[in-house]
Amino acid sequence: MTWTWFHRLASPPYLYRTAGRLTPWFAWxxxxxxxxxxxxxxxxxxxxxxxxxxxxxxYVHAPSAWLSxxxxxxxxxxxxxxxxxxMKAAHAVAASAAPIGASFALVTxxxxxxxxxxxxxxxxxxxxxxxSELFLFLLYLGYMGxxxxxxxxxxxxxxxxxxxxxxxxxxxIVHYSVVWxxxxxxxxxVFTGRRAMPPSMLIPLMVMFLGFxxxxxxxxxxxxxxxxxxxxxxxxxxxxEVAA
Amino acid sequence: xxxxxxxxxxxxxWRGERHVLRGVTFRVTGGECLQLTGPNGSGKTSLLxxxxxxxxxxxxxxxxxxxxxxxxxxxxxxxxAYLGHEPPLKMELTARENLAYWIGVRRRMTRAEVDQTLxxxxxxxxxxxxxxxxxxxxxxxxxxxxxxxxxxxLWLLDEPTTNLDVDGQRLVGTLLEEHLxxxxxxxxxxxxxxxxxxxxxxxxxxxxx
Amino acid sequence: xxxxxxxxxxxxAAAPERAGAxxxxxxxxxxxxxxxxxxxxxxxxxxxxxxxxxxxxxxFPLAVTPSLAELRRIAPGVVWAAALLSSLLxxxxxxxxxxxxxxxxxxxxxxxxxxxxxxxKTAAHWLLTGLPLALMAPxxxxxxxxxxxxMPGILASVALGTVTLSLIGxxxxxxxxxxxxxxxxxxxxxxxxxxxxxxxxxxxxxxAIKGESYSAPLMLLAALAVLATTLAPLAATAAVRxxxx
Amino acid sequence: xxxxxxxxxYYPFVWPSYAVTFAVIGLNIYWAKRLLARARRAAQxxxxxxxxxxxxxx
Numbered sequence: 001m002t003w004t005w006f007h008r009l010a011s012p013p014y015l016y017r018t019a020g021r022l023t024p025w026f027a028w029x030x031x032x033x034x035x036x037x038x039x040x041x042x043x044x045x046x047x048x049x050x051x052x053x054x055x056x057x058x059y060v061h062a063p064s065a066w067l068s069x070x071x072x073x074x075x076x077x078x079x080x081x082x083x084x085x086x087m088k089a090a091h092a093v094a095a096s097a098a099p100i101g102a103s104f105a106l107v108t109x110x111x112x113x114x115x116x117x118x119x120x121x122x123x124x125x126x127x128x129x130x131x132s133e134l135f136l137f138l139l140y141l142g143y144m145g146x147x148x149x150x151x152x153x154x155x156x157x158x159x160x161x162x163x164x165x166x167x168x169x170x171x172x173i174v175h176y177s178v179v180w181x182x183x184x185x186x187x188x189x190v191f192t193g194r195r196a197m198p199p200s201m202l203i204p205l206m207v208m209f210l211g212f213x214x215x216x217x218x219x220x221x222x223x224x225x226x227x228x229x230x231x232x233x234x235x236x237x238x239x240x241e242v243a244a
Numbered sequence: 245x246x247x248x249x250x251x252x253x254x255x256x257x258w259r260g261e262r263h264v265l266r267g268v269t270f271r272v273t274g275g276e277c278l279q280l281t282g283p284n285g286s287g288k289t290s291l292l293x294x295x296x297x298x299x300x301x302x303x304x305x306x307x308x309x310x311x312x313x314x315x316x317x318x319x320x321x322x323x324x325a326y327l328g329h330e331p332p333l334k335m336e337l338t339a340r341e342n343l344a345y346w347i348g349v350r351r352r353m354t355r356a357e358v359d360q361t362l363x364x365x366x367x368x369x370x371x372x373x374x375x376x377x378x379x380x381x382x383x384x385x386x387x388x389x390x391x392x393x394x395x396x397x398l399w400l401l402d403e404p405t406t407n408l409d410v411d412g413q414r415l416v417g418t419l420l421e422e423h424l425x426x427x428x429x430x431x432x433x434x435x436x437x438x439x440x441x442x443x444x445x446x447x448x449x450x451x452x453x
Numbered sequence: 454x455x456x457x458x459x460x461x462x463x464x465x466a467a468a469p470e471r472a473g474a475x476x477x478x479x480x481x482x483x484x485x486x487x488x489x490x491x492x493x494x495x496x497x498x499x500x501x502x503x504x505x506x507x508x509x510x511x512x513f514p515l516a517v518t519p520s521l522a523e524l525r526r527i528a529p530g531v532v533w534a535a536a537l538l539s540s541l542l543x544x545x546x547x548x549x550x551x552x553x554x555x556x557x558x559x560x561x562x563x564x565x566x567x568x569x570x571x572x573x574k575t576a577a578h579w580l581l582t583g584l585p586l587a588l589m590a591p592x593x594x595x596x597x598x599x600x601x602x603x604m605p606g607i608l609a610s611v612a613l614g615t616v617t618l619s620l621i622g623x624x625x626x627x628x629x630x631x632x633x634x635x636x637x638x639x640x641x642x643x644x645x646x647x648x649x650x651x652x653x654x655x656x657x658x659x660x661a662i663k664g665e666s667y668s669a670p671l672m673l674l675a676a677l678a679v680l681a682t683t684l685a686p687l688a689a690t691a692a693v694r695x696x697x698x
Numbered sequence: 699x700x701x702x703x704x705x706x707x708y709y710p711f712v713w714p715s716y717a718v719t720f721a722v723i724g725l726n727i728y729w730a731k732r733l734l735a736r737a738r739r740a741a742q743x744x745x746x747x748x749x750x751x752x753x754x755x756x
């Protein structure tokens with residue numbers, strides 16, 4: 001196994017150009033998949049026999065929740081790599097991932113409570129998954145707040161990376177403690193979606209998951225390019241890049 | 245190779261968008277004092293902080309006794325003393341208590357040793373007063389006592405004479421001379437010339453970044 | 454004057470415990486003693502978290518109801534939320550003062566393991582806030598109609614829970630030690646991370662009040678404390694080094 | 699079509715959910731594009747300033 005790709009990714013101009021070249025390869029399939037998932041989820045999939053058409057919120061709610069988690073993972077792992085190998089490119093990845101993840105954590109909360117209203121009769125019912133999502137959102141806010149509080153970029157990178165790594169260890173603990181807490185206070189307000197889904201419902205969901213994932217990579221690539229450009233303003237390759 | 249030498253090799257340091265240290269190279273051996281000169285903002289403090297391992301240079305390395313200090317920072321730290329702009333003292337504690345904790349984590353000291361050192365820096369009368377009641381010059385003298393008590397070969401001093409009267413400045417000069425005469429090394433950042441003999445002094449002028 | 458002259462002789466290679474150097478345990482004890490002594494010289498900072506805890510817990514009878522039966526029901530939440538906030542209050546100063554006057558830098562450059570020094574400082578923080586809070590919690594509980602039989606449970610759970618709070622809080626304090634107004638940010642960083650402590654701690658308190666066995670949540674609190682003890686000091690060390698850079 | 703929009707009576711919950719999600723999807727693209735454009739402009743301005751300084755020097 002060669003590590004050259006790893007070292008090459010650490011080089012800002014290579015990263016900038018690769019991210020630029022990859023963006024359309026993620027963006028267009030993502031657009032197609034999301035449109036297909038929309039048609040499948042809103043039109044082709046039959047209504048749920050318990051929840052009626054309200055369950056269709058899952059096609060945006062669940063992929064958003066997945067993105068918010070995935071982006072946290074990207075942030076934590078990139079932060080860890082940046083701390084251990086002092087790799088600046090990794091910090092740029094972490095910095096780019098945070099706002100994307102935070103925005104989808106917020107989407108998850110909003111769509112979750114919009115789903116909750118018809119199901120539970122209330123917008124907020126301390127469902128364990130939504131509750132942990134709320135803490136995930138707060139962690140994102142803390143991460144971005146910490147990053148913004150430093151004037152020195154290097155210090156911001158490294159300090160927020162420590163927080164991201166600590167969060168990476170803590171998020172599962174928070175989640176399971178919330179689940180445990182919820183099981184004690186029997187509200188019976190858990191989502192009723194633990195039954196096996198029929199393929200007509202499941203396939204659009206899978207398509208949406210894939211579409212959202214590719215989309216997030218595309219947006220990450222775009223943000224990453226901006227981040228790299230801002231960090232490397234004085235470098236010669238940037239001069240050549242913008243002059244061209 | 246174990247001779248007491250300190251070498252800096254093409255040290256580059258960036259602070260944000262500023263390229264503060266541009267390939268600084270130096271070498272000091274026992275009995276020598278490297279004097280860093282240059283205008284404000286030329287990187288004297290940055291260089292001292294990089295040498296003692298607080299700042300991480302983008303490129304270049306620091307060698308102590310021929311080995312890269314990054315390979316074993318604790319061992320390097322055990323042999324060096326760094327004094328920054330401000331004396332590192334707790335205001336609520338007395339001079340004696342400050343030394344007991346500050347130096348105490350490094351080595352055990354006898355009471356006589358501490359007394360002797362405090363006397364050396366002219367602090368026998370106020371060593372049991374809380375530091376916040378001391379003048380700036382007296383605080384600086386407590387820091388000098390700490391420097392002596394660390395009993396290490398390498399001194400890194402950032403403006404060691406700040407706030408000191410002429411007597412105090414002479415004291416710093418004498419202490420440095422003795423340190424060098426005993427085979428010690430020093431790197432000092434200075435604005436005003438130190439009151440000491442020129443023997444062993446090696447200037448290093450840092451330019452503007 | 455210390456005798457000089459033989460500096461060029463090689464020292465025993467990289468031994469942190471050289472001749473004349475105190476042991477690692479001795480260093481930790483020295484650090485603990487220093488922080489305790491400093492705290493007692495600044496008594497107001499010592500009393501503040503405790504006074505805050507008392508005020509917050511007395512707000513509830515005034516705001517909700519003076520009925521002890523009803524207060525007993527919300528007592529676990531009140532005690533734990535108040536303990537969490539009081540513990541946070543003192544955190545801001547855990548590293549800040551030492552960072553500002555340069556003493557932390559000297560400890561980081563002392564050649565001794567910084568992690569050990571930070572653990573000692575965190576232990577001092579727990580002794581100065583966690584332990585007093587644990588002792589005060591049963592008193593506050595009594596004012597909230599908690600039966601006497603529940604007192605050992607409350608004491609044990611708060612004592613154990615605040616260990617984790619101090620350790621995770623130390624990471625947050627180390628991350629924000631160089632920032633000017635960090636109080637709100639520190640809470641935002643720390644609170645989401647310590648949710649499990651709140652959940653298990655409140656559960657133990659609740660079971661104790663009901664007179665049931667609270668050993669399960671207490672075990673979970675202990676597990677959290679063990680995990681935090683092994684991991685948090687490493688993160689705090691990294692954070693301190695970053696902020697000293 | 700009306701039946702589709704009606705969503706079995708759940709239209710006040712389903713459509714806002716989709717609206718919020720796709721608004722954020724769009725906003726993320728917009729923000730990223732704006733960020734990149736700004737970064738490029740800032741870099742270009744630097745190049746221009748440098749060129750001017752070179753011209754003045756000669």
